[in-house]
Amino acid sequence: MKLFKKLFLQIFLAFLVLSQAVFFYLIYESRRQAVESIQYYEKLSFRGKTGExxxxxxxxxxxxxxxxQDRIVASAFxxxxxxxxxxxxxxKExxxxSAYEYEVEDVFKRTDDRENGxxxxxxxxxLLLFWDMLTFGKNYRVLYYKDITDIYQRFDKLFLEGLLFTVGALLFIGAFLFHGIYRTIRPLVELKKTAALLADGNYGIRLPVRGKDEIAELTESFNQMAEKIEEHVEKLSAVNETQRQLLGSLAHELKTPMTAIIGYADTLLTLRLSERRREQALQYIGDECRRLSRLSVKMLELTGLYEMGESTIEKKEVEVLPFIExxxxxxxxxxxxxxxxxxxxCTPEDLTKTMDQDLMMSLVMNLVDNAVKASKEGGKIWIRADERELSVKDEGKGIPLEDLARVTEAFYMVDKARARSAGSVGLGLAICEEIAMLHGARLSLESEEGKGTCVRISKGENC
Structure with missing residues (x-):
């Protein structure tokens, strides 16, 4: 309320000074005009009497x-x-x-005031004094006075009455100003409170716009600013979620290939292999490392966090059988x-499909990894491909019916305890669905608890 107090005091003091200045000026001018009027009348009266x-x-x-002679003049006077x-x-008097005595020597010396008083x-x-010399005799002077004390008294009384009226008027106007300024300044107070709420994170709050004045325009601008902030925060939240998803995606994508890389590396370290088998193991390690390098860039592009001048996602005809092998x-x-x-x-054996081999490899390996997690020791997993679809089937524990519709949501986990122990963050099927959509396909799941799950990547209406 500091602005309110400043405005109120400034306006009130300005009105007080202005009103008092006008009031004093009017009182002074009225009294001056009254005195001048009496002065003019008495001057004429004085001249008439001295002339007679x-x-x-x-x-x-x-x-x-x-x-x-003095007595003759005094009698006529x-x-x-x-x-x-x-x-x-x-x-000499x-x-x-009269009841007054004067220092006539001082009065008579002021010859400039003789005519006007x-x-x-x-x-x-x-007292208002006039004086003049008589033409009769030698050195006779007449001093004429008019008591105007009552004029000053009346104006003094009028001044006090006006002062009391002014005080009353100021109190009334002060109350009116207080109410008016408060109503004017209230939207700014509400704006301050709303800005504090906005700073605390309540980005959905808005202010009602009242009227069409500058404060209403300011309120409307504030609402627009709040809307932009809310949009920006939502975008940042989305980017943050995407970053979180990306980190989880990369961690998820690295796990299965790293298992193969570690397996081949351990084999090279612990077993004495033939030159052909050793080269084959090193070739697998090199291929997987290069695939992971490409895959990390493609995952960045897929999640929208990395934009290149030219897309790194490259779709081409790929033979399906060598791919699943x-x-x-x-x-x-x-x-x-x-x-x-x-x-x-794979039916037929020479079947080909258009795909980005790195991303589709990641998708299928994700599905196989999920099947491994769900399967019991010694179980089986199937990968089947035909012209309509590619599917991964297991004989694992299956997915509860109430969870089946949500398993493709990011960070959703059916068995959270098992997922945490396996180091999962619930991104596998969400990533798979993104990759399938990129290829114009869809991911569909069939599952029954205790019997297993089948995940299909298919195109067309009947998939």
Whole structure:
């Protein structure tokens, strides 16, 4: 709520300063205009009275007796000017029935204010003074005043009333501002909370868009950003899953060939073989190592984690019988672990199929490896090929009916304990299905518990 407080205080203080400045200006101008109006009126009144006094005195004879003349002038002054005026000869006061006394020497020196008047503060009173010389006699001066204290008092009272009204108005406007700014800023607060939830991993959260202002546009942009983040995270998750699948795939694919490689290597180390058999064993080791090198690149391409300018997956016509005989040779050592026999058949014997030999070899060896795992010691496994399909059948423990539809899912394992002990991660049939789809074929399973499983790689509607 820091932004809310800043906005509220800034707007409130700006309004306070502006309103008080306008209020003070209006009070000051109103008072000034009132004083100027009174000043103008009193100036005219002063000139009229002194003019009448001068006219009256011009009809009288001047006397040498100063005291008598002062009384004559004072008497006329009382009649025409009255209590609002003070009569001086020089600086000597001749007539004053007002309640005020003045330092006339200072006043009379200010000749610039004689015509327009002088505003003077006398104690707590505010007085407006005018003065002039009479044409009669020598050195007679008239000082005229107007008490305008009540004007200042009225405006002081008006100022206090206006100040109280301003305080009340500010409280009301402050409450209105508080509510208005809160409603305006609330979407930003919600945006902050939602951003925190997004940072915590709740990528599906969105904000409702209210109105058509800039905050609504910001909310809409935030929702678009959240959607992009969610899509990006899903892609990263998919890549992570693919990487996990790839690592499992490679580990799975390496196991059976490595068994054959280790078997031939151990044979070379422990047995004295003829030169022909020794070369044959080394040839198998070399072939399998090269096949694994090619297979690792193809598996990367198959899982979408590795893109080359030219595809490494190469489909060509392959003779099926030599192909399955090669599978039998490569799985020999794996079969020997459980004393299993592998029977192969191909109809017709010169049957050929279009395939990537490395990937299809991996598929069939995976199926044979699964059959080995499921079979009891001394059992049999069959590989059969014809124009419609290629199948791998065993007499193993079979797959429960409820698991049959899910065995091709990545990382799904029917017998988890057996799979862990065998080092499996549940990727064999998932990889097999990917390879079959790459060849335009499908993988189908038939299984019965206690009787075994048959896996078919087939094409066409009747497979």
């Amino acid at each position: 006094l001068d006219q009256k005195l011009r009809g009288m004879y001047e006397t040498e007796e100063q005291e008598i 009382r009649q025409y000017v009255g209590s609002q005026g003070i009569l001086y000869r020089g600086t 001749l007539f004053n029935i 002088l505003l003077l503060k006398n104690g707590e009173r505010r 090669k599978v039998k040779e490569l799985t020999f050592w794996r079969l020997q672990e459980k004393k299993l026999s592998l029977e192969i058949s």
